[in-house]
Amino acid sequence: MTGVIVAAVCGAAIPPIVAISDTHVDSLSGTTATSTFQLEPDGDIGKYVNALYTDLGDWITPTGAAGNDYEAKMTTISGFLSSGTAGSWLALGTLRAWTRTSSSGTQTYVGTLEIRRASDGTVLDSATITLQARKI
Numbered sequence: 001m002t003g004v005i006v007a008a009v010c011g012a013a014i015p016p017i018v019a020i021s022d023t024h025v026d027s028l029s030g031t032t033a034t035s036t037f038q039l040e041p042d043g044d045i046g047k048y049v050n051a052l053y054t055d056l057g058d059w060i061t062p063t064g065a066a067g068n069d070y071e072a073k074m075t076t077i078s079g080f081l082s083s084g085t086a087g088s089w090l091a092l093g094t095l096r097a098w099t100r101t102s103s104s105g106t107q108t109y110v111g112t113l114e115i116r117r118a119s120d121g122t123v124l125d126s127a128t129i130t131l132q133a134r135k136i
Contacts (some may be wrong), residue, residue, distance in 0.1 A: 005122040025048075027049045
């Protein structure tokens with residue numbers, strides 16, 4: 001904490017803070033159930049449960065630091081994605097979304113999401129993301 005105070009007093013730039021939390025997105029529908037988790041290029045975290053969007057906060061503070069200086073990678077623990085990319089680092093200057101759908105029964109995807117600084121590959125935070133889609 002002392003370093004932050006010294007940096008603020010001395011005029012040095014305070015580095016952005018990347019923070020994500022374990023998230024469970026659960027959808028239930030009589031037709032096709034859809035659960036989506038996304039990292040947005042403006043620094044927001046969002047989810048869609050069927051067609052209803054919810055803002056979950058920010059993946060970076062200040063949000064003005066968001067963009068191509070950061071990358072995200074989803075690594076599959078179990079299940080599979082209906083859409084979105086797993087296993088590759090993706091620049092966060094573009095919307096990145098991971099979706100699981102179900103048109104029959106319950107379908108679940110679990111992955112580890114990491115965010116890193118693109119310039120040096122340093123992983124700044126990670127979280128477990130669970131996408132559950134239940135068609136009733």
